[in-house]
Amino acid sequence: MTIKDIAKEANVSAGTVDRVIHDRPGVSNRTKAKIQKILDKHNFERNVLASTLAYKRKYTIALLIPYFCSDRDFWYEPNKGAGLAINEIKSYGVVTHRFYFKMQDLESFEKAQAQILALNPDGVVFAAFFYSSSLEFIGALKHRKIPFVLINIDIESQGNLTFIGQDSFQGGKMAGKLLSLNLTKNAQVAILRSRNVNNHNAIDARIKGFMSFFSGSKHLGFSFTEIYFDEFSKEKTAKVLLGELEQNKSIQGIFVPSSMAFHVAEFLEEHNLEEIRLVGFDAHVNNLKYLKTGTIDFLIDQDPMEQGYMGVKLMFEFLLFKKRPRKIYNSAINIVTKENSEFFRSPKAVEGIEV
Amino acid sequence: MTIKDIAKEANVSAGTVDRVIHDRPGVSNRTKAKIQKILDKHNFERNVLASTLAYKRKYTIALLIPYFCSDRDFWYEPNKGAGLAINEIKSYGVVTHRFYFKMQDLESFEKAQAQILALNPDGVVFAAFFYSSSLEFIGALKHRKIPFVLINIDIESQGNLTFIGQDSFQGGKMAGKLLSLNLTKNAQVAILRSRNVNNHNAIDARIKGFMSFFSGSKHLGFSFTEIYFDEFSKEKTAKVLLGELEQNKSIQGIFVPSSMAFHVAEFLEEHNLEEIRLVGFDAHVNNLKYLKTGTIDFLIDQDPMEQGYMGVKLMFEFLLFKKRPRKIYNSAINIVTKENSEFFRSPKAVEGIEV
DNA sequence: CTGAAAGCGCTTACAG
DNA sequence: CTGAAAGCGCTTACAG
Numbered sequence: 001m002t003i004k005d006i007a008k009e010a011n012v013s014a015g016t017v018d019r020v021i022h023d024r025p026g027v028s029n030r031t032k033a034k035i036q037k038i039l040d041k042h043n044f045e046r047n048v049l050a051s052t053l054a055y056k057r058k059y060t061i062a063l064l065i066p067y068f069c070s071d072r073d074f075w076y077e078p079n080k081g082a083g084l085a086i087n088e089i090k091s092y093g094v095v096t097h098r099f100y101f102k103m104q105d106l107e108s109f110e111k112a113q114a115q116i117l118a119l120n121p122d123g124v125v126f127a128a129f130f131y132s133s134s135l136e137f138i139g140a141l142k143h144r145k146i147p148f149v150l151i152n153i154d155i156e157s158q159g160n161l162t163f164i165g166q167d168s169f170q171g172g173k174m175a176g177k178l179l180s181l182n183l184t185k186n187a188q189v190a191i192l193r194s195r196n197v198n199n200h201n202a203i204d205a206r207i208k209g210f211m212s213f214f215s216g217s218k219h220l221g222f223s224f225t226e227i228y229f230d231e232f233s234k235e236k237t238a239k240v241l242l243g244e245l246e247q248n249k250s251i252q253g254i255f256v257p258s259s260m261a262f263h264v265a266e267f268l269e270e271h272n273l274e275e276i277r278l279v280g281f282d283a284h285v286n287n288l289k290y291l292k293t294g295t296i297d298f299l300i301d302q303d304p305m306e307q308g309y310m311g312v313k314l315m316f317e318f319l320l321f322k323k324r325p326r327k328i329y330n331s332a333i334n335i336v337t338k339e340n341s342e343f344f345r346s347p348k349a350v351e352g353i354e355v
Numbered sequence: 356m357t358i359k360d361i362a363k364e365a366n367v368s369a370g371t372v373d374r375v376i377h378d379r380p381g382v383s384n385r386t387k388a389k390i391q392k393i394l395d396k397h398n399f400e401r402n403v404l405a406s407t408l409a410y411k412r413k414y415t416i417a418l419l420i421p422y423f424c425s426d427r428d429f430w431y432e433p434n435k436g437a438g439l440a441i442n443e444i445k446s447y448g449v450v451t452h453r454f455y456f457k458m459q460d461l462e463s464f465e466k467a468q469a470q471i472l473a474l475n476p477d478g479v480v481f482a483a484f485f486y487s488s489s490l491e492f493i494g495a496l497k498h499r500k501i502p503f504v505l506i507n508i509d510i511e512s513q514g515n516l517t518f519i520g521q522d523s524f525q526g527g528k529m530a531g532k533l534l535s536l537n538l539t540k541n542a543q544v545a546i547l548r549s550r551n552v553n554n555h556n557a558i559d560a561r562i563k564g565f566m567s568f569f570s571g572s573k574h575l576g577f578s579f580t581e582i583y584f585d586e587f588s589k590e591k592t593a594k595v596l597l598g599e600l601e602q603n604k605s606i607q608g609i610f611v612p613s614s615m616a617f618h619v620a621e622f623l624e625e626h627n628l629e630e631i632r633l634v635g636f637d638a639h640v641n642n643l644k645y646l647k648t649g650t651i652d653f654l655i656d657q658d659p660m661e662q663g664y665m666g667v668k669l670m671f672e673f674l675l676f677k678k679r680p681r682k683i684y685n686s687a688i689n690i691v692t693k694e695n696s697e698f699f700r701s702p703k704a705v706e707g708i709e710v
Numbered sequence: 711c712t713g714a715a716a717g718c719g720c721t722t723a724c725a726g
Numbered sequence: 727c728t729g730a731a732a733g734c735g736c737t738t739a740c741a742g
Contacts, residue, residue, distance in 0.1 A: 002734095002735055002736085003735065003736060003737095004735075004736095012712075012713085013712065013713045013714075014713090014735085014736075014737090015712075015713065015714080015736095015737080015738080016711085016712060016713075018736065018737060018738085019711095019712090021736095022737090026711060026712080027711070027712080028711055028712090031711080031712085045445075046735080046736070047408075047446055047734090047735050047736070048446040049404045049407055049408050049446050049447065049734090049735080049736090050408055050718090050734070050735035050736045050737090051735080051736055051737075052404055052718090052736090053402075053404050053405055053408060053717095053718045053719065053720095053734095053735080053736075053737095054717075054718055054735075054736040054737040054738080055718080055736085055737065055738095056717085056718055056737085056738095091402055091403040091404050092404065164702075166698075167698060170694065170695065170697075170698060173694050174692070174694040174695050177692060177694050181536045181537070182536070213694075303701045306701040306702075310702070329702045330697070330698050330702060331698070331701065331702070332689075332695075332698055332699060332700060332701045332702075333694075333695035333698040333699065334687075334689060334690075334695075334699070335689075335690040335692075335695070337529070337532065337690075339525065339528050339529040339532050339568070339688075340525065340529050340687075340688035340689075340690070342525075342685070343521075343522060343525060343685050343686070343687055343688040344687060344688065344689070345687060345701070346658045346661040346686065346687045346700070346701060347519075347661075347665070347684045347685060347686070347687075357718095357719055357720085358719065358720060358721095359719075359720095367728075367729085368728065368729045368730075369719085369720075369721090369729090370720095370721080370722080370728075370729065370730085371727085371728060371729075373720065373721060373722085374727095374728090376720095377721090381727060381728080382727070382728080383727055383728090386727080386728085401719080401720070402718090402719050402720070404718090404719080404720090405718070405719035405720045405721090405734090406719080406720055406721075407720090407734090408718095408719080408720075408721095408733095408734045408735065408736095409719075409720040409721040409722080409733075409734055410720085410721065410722095410734080411721085411722095411733085411734055
């Protein structure tokens with residue numbers, strides 16, 4: 001059933017049918033009703049391919065995420081997912097420009113923002129690092145009426161099309177449960193956190209969720225201590241941990257509410273402290289290494305590839321097909337252990353295919 | 356960059372460029388080389404939309420999966436995933452016919468097979484229940500050179516395009532680990548299995564994987580006993596379990612290597628035996644109910660929606676774009692607990708969108 | 711308010 | 727071996 005068929009049945013031209021389908025002005029009510037009736041009768045759905053081709057409109061999407069050095073880094077994955085989506089939608093006349101900034105470098109973030117505003121894209125997908133700078137960027141986007149999608153890091157702002165990321169509180173609660181499985185009663189647990197971090201909110205929420213798991217009566221015996229770092233790096237981690245663990249020999253479990261558990265694991269292995277139980281976030285290659293040796297017991301993964309993929313894909317569907325996404329897409333809370341470290345994400349249909 | 360642009364640059368017609376792109380005969384080597392050079396220079400990629408539209412070819416895919424009664428059943432999910440894919444690909448001129456059979460009714464399976472062969476589709480996606488009947492079906496498909504994709508249940512046959520499903524051995528091993536987390540040393544564990552089941556292979560592999568986890572030196576104290584059912588149903592489960600658990604009061608953990616853990620959970624709750632630890636497969640609604648009450652400790656999920664989605668999508672990509680999938684797509688081994696029961700799968704970009 | 715015609719980019723008989 | 731033309735289904739100026 002094509003527009004032509006409908007037109008013939010209604011004794012009008014294809015152009016008129018098209019006007020009715022898209023509710024464009026310039027059709028008499030009488031004709032409109034007649035055509036609509038036939039459309040409904042046949043349950044007409046227009047051919048999206050032909051439609052897209054005829055529209056001729058080109059769309060530009062900008063993606064802004066942290067720079068990554070190798071495929072072992074967290075942000076490699078969202079970038080990969082975005083790449084899959086970009087590839088899928090390019091036939092539809094969508095060109096996606098990718099911008100990267102350095103995670104510790106506000107200037108690089110703002111430079112990328114300026115470039116994006118200069119590009120004046122039809123939509124923006126980004127990770128809201130640097131709280132106040134992100135808010136300004138959002139202000140500029142809203143002013144220009146450019147729709148935007150947030151991935152990975154939420155920010156209490158209005159007007160984003162959707163947010164795609166993990167529920168941090170639930171993730172933290174999950175971490176609490178997992179750590180508890182390997183601890184005996186009355187264990188002492190250390191929570192490790194860095195002072196120099198951009199997404200305080202997510203870290204705080206994870207810790208709140210973590211503590212909430214132990215608030216039930218079952219785990220009254222546990223005690224907790226927070227250990228602060230200036231930043232996560234091999235040397236600094238070692239220095240602080242040496243002091244703390246020396247001072248407090250009864251620490252049996254460590255919770256790292258960020259993706260930096262591998263630094264801790266490296267330290268534990270070097271000091272033969274593998275019996276300390278360790279739970280962290282994000283199953284990137286750096287962390288997986290220590291999951292496999294058993295020094296990290298559990299990782300909680302959020303399928304970052306999917307975040308990149310969906311960010312771009314949902315923006316595309318909004319721009320071309322006016323499909324408005326839900327306000328929030330909760331990423332997976334995947335539990336990763338030695339046993340499923342090869343199988344903790346669904347294999348994506350779009351990858352791994354040779355032409 | 357379009358075919359027209361290339362044609363102009365090469366001083367030939369668009370038709371000739373098209374012939375070169377598709378390596379169709381009837382172009383002199385000289386012209387071919389000239390055009391190819393220009394194509395390479397511009398890194399030409401043809402517009403898939405326009406191409407699909409012009410081809411005019413229609414494709415038919417047949418899907419064959421078990422019938423399901425409600426959205427609480429396992430097979431509801433693959434069907435839903437398939438529906439998403441069907442919707443995505445219909446613009447490309449692909450019509451997918453869905454056939455359902457009753458899991459305990461060989462006749463219904465063979466009737467559907469006959470209908471599919473009568474339809475003579477371009478590709479078939481199916482779950483290989485009923486071993487020998489499936490082999491016959493595969494023989495018929497091969498004879499007609501109809502490509503086919505297996506989902507959920509693998510079968511040692513040759514010639515399938517790909518298999519999409521969980522690695523049963525690894526899944527079982529994961530179950531072993533999870534059950535062990537909640538058991539004390541020297542625990543006695545029961546493995547429950549039904550005699551009346553179609554995919555013996557997967558169940559056997561899960562049990563092998565399960566046992567392999569305990570074969571390490573760490574768990575020498577555990578002992579295991581297999582309990583057989585004629586089939587899983589509320590009454591039969593209760594009857595057998597009553598006898599077994601009565602006779603052997605020291606059973607502390609139960610492993611159900613199928614999706615039927617909810618029957619066991621129901622029994623345990625009715626007899627106030629919730630302290631027995633329980634691990635099963637597949638996070639469909641029936642099972643999730645008892646995960647939430649805590650009677651089931653862990654479920655291992657395989658993202659069945661993705662299996663349906665990918666089965667159809669990969670067949671589509673093969674038929675239209677000649678993309679040959681990998682021989683196997685390992686489904687996820689998702690660990691589901693009370694804490695992540697809302698978040699154990701990636702939200703699919705394609706669903707939940709209002710037009 | 712409505713229709714005829716041209717065009718999106720690619721493919722395919724057909725003619726030469 | 728090669729080109730001109732028609733067509734896939736939809737959209738859009740343009741003319742009336």
